[in-house]
Amino acid sequence: MPLIYLVPNEEAQLKNTRKWLLVGILVALVVAFFLSGANDAFTLESIKAQQAQFQLWWQESPWTVAGGFLLIYVVMAALSLPGAALLTLLAGALFGFWTGLVLVSFASTIGATLATILARTLLRDSLEKRFSQQLKRINAGVKREGAFYLFTLRLIPIFPFFVINLVMGLTRMRLRTFYWVSQLGMLPGTAVFVNAGRELGGLSSLSGILSPGLLVSFVLIGVFPWLARALVGLLKRRRLARQYDRPATFDRDIVVIGAGSAGLVASYIAAAVRARVTLVERGRMGGDCLNTGCVPSKALIRAAKSVKEIQQASRFGVEAGEPRVDFARVMGHVQTAIRDVEPHDSPERYRSLGVDVVEGEARLMSPWRVRIGDQELTTRHVIIASGARPRVPDLPGINDIAVLTSDNLWQLDALPRRLVVLGGGPIGCELGQSFARLGSTVSLVEMGSQLLPREDSDVAEWVLKGLGDDGVQVQLSTRALRVVAGGGSDGHLLEVEVVEDGEARMMSIEFDELLVAIGRQANVEGLGLEELGVGTRDNGTLDVDGALQSVLPNVWACGDVVGPFQLTHASAHQAWHATVNALFGEFKRFSVNYRALPAVTFSDPEVARVGLNETEALQQGVTYEVTRYELSELDRAIADGNAHGVIKVLTVPGKDRILGATIVGTGAGEMLAEFTLAMTRGIGLNKLLGTIHPYPTYSESVKATAGVWKNAHKPERLLGYLARYFAWRRGGN
Template sequence: MNRQRLVILALIALAVGAFFLSGAHELLTLDTLKAEQAQFQAWLAEDPLTVIGGFFAIYVAMAALSLPGATLLTLLGGALFGLGLGLVIISFASAIGASLAFLIARTLARTPLERRFSRQLDSINRGIEREGAFYLFTLRLIPLFPFFVINLVMGLTRMRLRTFYWVSQLGMLPGTAVFVNAGRELGTLESLGGILSPGLLVSFALIGVFPWLARWGVEIAKRRRIARQYDKPRHYDYDIVVIGAGSAGLVASYIGAAVKAKVALVERDKMGGDCLNTGCVPSKALIRSARLAQDMRDAQRFGLSAAEPEVDFPAVMGHVHRAIEEVEPHDSPERYRGLGVEVIHGDAWLQTPWEVRVGDRVLTTRHVIIATGARPRVPELEGLEERDVLTSDNLWQLEALPERLVVLGGGPIGCELGQSFARLGSRVTLVERGSQLLSREDQDIARVVESRFEAEGVRLALGARAVRVEPGPSHGDSGRVLVIEREGPQGVETERLVFDQLLVAVGREANVSGFGLEGLGVLPRANGTIDVDDTLRSLHPNIWACGDVAGPFQLTHASAHQAWHATVNALFGEFKRFTVDYRNLPAVTFCDPEVARVGLNEREAAAQGVEVEVTRYGFSELDRAIADQHTEGFIKVLTVPGKDRILGASIVGHGAGELLGEYTLAMTHGIGLNKLLGTIHPYPTFSEAAKASAGVWKNAHKPERLLGWLERYFAWRRRSAQSSATAKRSATRSESHARSLDQ
């Protein structure tokens, strides 16, 4: 706890102690107020400004310190000032006092509690961000909730002070009015229970619940008004129609069929979507060929003759396409038809929320799941035509290895493909607008990747902005030129990069048009994804979305995670709907060295104001990594300061994606570093790195005082043993001497 907090806490403790030691709490009773009412009235008549100011200050202080007696002070205010003036004074005093209590709780407790309960508070903060004012207003309307508790709890959230103040000012007004009005009749009031009769409490509860009921009613009415624009079918052919047979659509179909729902899956192109045909599978096959080529160059490290590989690029692409063909049966129409899914090839069009047209057929369905994926984004760049560029979609039709390749974008796709082509023999320049590769990762993680890229001959143009594309530098050169700009010592510097092929990898955009969503009023968010809630439901209660089209993560396993939620919520949402939880979602970039992460990294922790403790373990310390000559990189684990609870793990190094699973499991099931350390790992393996990282943390938290006592204890034991041995030897000598005298 820092000095400022200690000072504030001490002042509060002194004020609270003075309140109780002075006996003020004993004076704040209904009988005392009634007995002294005449005296209070006399003081008010004699010096109204002093009495009003003093009353206001005392009320603010009591509310700020959450002291008992605010209710009785409200009664006194009603008796002294009447309903009008009393309501004004007490309303502002209570709102200001509540805001000070809010700030005190925030200053003293929010940071340590966020460290301890970051995951729990994260969901609360998301709710506060979404509808915090409405939620607080509802609580303020119901006197059943102690106001001082609301002040303190809200201080632990990320609600803005300004929002808290004005909502409190308005929300407490009805309850304050009731007590001020009761104070006018202070002499006839027998007990505080007389103010709030059971009937009045029920009325207050109804007032508080009314905004929720009204909101729910408005939502129902809004949905019904939209639904009335369409003719709802009298019966349904299907329980679910899934549009899109990529990762999300396949999982949604599988789950629906597994619980015996009737499912139709509509796909206009190839089953398997981007992951099978243009993404995960082909890129990993290409990466494998490129890695083997690099291993041949590095063979001398292992006592073998190094050789520059002869790359047969068409054969490499043949290997890529064979990988696709071998995985393809897993995602085939035949397999899904065997599972009970009706697979329909064609373009889907949503005529109504319950009707999907595919060619001449109209499918009626209780629910629709949109899983139409995303496509590569091609920036608007002067001189650039979409047909002239490579993307992760059309790259796999290349027949010749580009001699000069410029990669635009330093994210996961740009890094994976750029390094692979460089290893296969292309001269690669990677252009990234940010100051580092892999902008979402910590800088020290990115630096390891950048160093490897530069060592392998990949030229990096960081902090560079693409300006335009121009024709080649000469008539005899078939290449073209990408003009880039970046800040240099002398200001903005311009550079011209000659290329034979330009690979654009600046992100992907959701496929939200072309199947009728616009006509149903389902509009995209600002980032281009379908606007769905935390349960993946859209504006229409029976239209859901999952995968890349819904965002926020464009990862195959994220799509599968969402698909489960969308399908279960669609089929069983009348009973319970599940909110999607992304907290322990892992992500891997398959460059070399690999980059893997789950949970928070240092960049995100700093942005969110979460205090963390960082434990770092280098692969140069791992026996298996030394034997395999994969000592590059490290593991970085973020924990709650002083605790072993894992908040996040980042890994850069050989096989990082495989190592990440243990940390993901630990975070998902609340396993701390102490238990990882206590788990037996086989030797020598890379998996030992997880245990070793836990060992580094444990060593930093060893009980120094206890170890000091143990050191003294063992020293005493050694001295005691030595003294015993000396005494025994002396006794033996004495006994021998005595025997010799007897003889």
């Protein structure tokens, strides 16, 4: 018999054919179920009407009847058909408690496993190709603690079981593990429902509804999720207690490690609700935002902007001459800004709010014990807010020079004559442009094909032009290879590889100072987390769930140490969730929602965004329509000489619901607030259009953008009728 070899494309085609055939069979079975009226037969009334006949069948052939019920239940669960809960009740009504419990326990687990196999066969491969990174993280979590997580989902029926079956089918969990965990986890809930069905099956009149047994069954169904959740929490605590010595009493409700924006907000909230909280900081209060990030960088940007304003004053008929920059005084202005903001984040202020502020290195000795120097505190919860630090690449020769980062930049006392900025993200663009305006010769090296890689390409082009106008030499598609200390005529060299039109060429850039701005890495070392089993993700941030809880149920994390957005306001947003979940999670837990999280790049022009942009919408498969408004049309921008930039709003096709907004231009960060409020509160473009805005202001651009959307969606047919109506009123034809 000849062998038939299939080329890869033919194999894939055959595989797809089999999948579609299976889909067709499944759809046919589901359609047949509903068209046949079988769903109407699975009611308590119909079963009770045939109860006498059923009892006779049950007595004559118990194995056949039980097997038939088990088969029907398995098929319904495997196909995710509605009615599993009702079938569980019917099992109690028809078979009694113990027989019904055994039948449903095995039938539901077998059906769930088959549903998982179907999902795995039909969907997993294609979804893994499309969402490989997301599923990779999920599978890592499943591998580490998937059985306990599945057990929790089964025990607490918050999500429908058929959803859990389908989702778990997309993971790499072993089917054997899925089966036994599902059977064990569903058993308590199954027992409650079967017992309720047994009581219902015994009703002979309406007065029986008030029977104690039936009332207890209904109460158990209502409170079971709460009891199960408490049981899961108890199991987690006991599992921890077996590993570590849990204190009988605690010194603190919360110990917060790190006094940056996340740690400050977390300790403030805890103290505000009268919890006893200790805030530990090994460096300066205020963290990166106050000392090396937001505050100093914006002070520097403002000083650099004044140079540009003086240079452009002649546009308005004002002659000021060429500005002279005293860099030492510029840095003095930066330090003054830090000192003026510092009291807001000082130990004295937080102590006055009821926070116990301690200076020192903190280390977790157990989930409930934190050592700070010679002191050891017991605490019910720990919040890790240790922040992040600049990432420095492992380039050959880079250790031979003093590298600048956003941490140590502020100690400069002389303006660099030639500055190379490594990285074209927000920090690189902001600082590179500022130093160019102050007088440095700046070269910006970016490995990607555009600046600001998270933004749309047209948005990045605006920033590229802005940097170019200020003299920044931007090198895109350029990879740094090595640093040669002293390799230049009177400085250092950065050797790079530039890719243009598919061709790679080598070049060298001379510099006096190298500013590295390629991203930040989380501060997770030295805290004792690794020894306690608290892992990290692939990017080095702490691995927490949507509620910011780590694998240890009393250890939480927020801010830059977690990501994914290393922004001050994102850290504060997370800190609220981490603190509230830690203190009150037994009653209500909140997952962090980043849907309306704004972000601003303070370049010139500014780039401000909230929600999705076009790039992300395409990556996520979200359908959208885009409305554009050019700021060259805005009266205030024209009067100020800032008539450049654009507003892009993404909406649901045909509707005014906002999916995201991006603004490029002067004051973009301030204009963004209205779109952020609209997304947060579910306000559409129609209501923004109906809001009165003062004239002439930049905020009018928001209303104008809504007007562009409205004009594109005007009811043409109705307007046609109105035109005819007005013509009739004028007495025309």
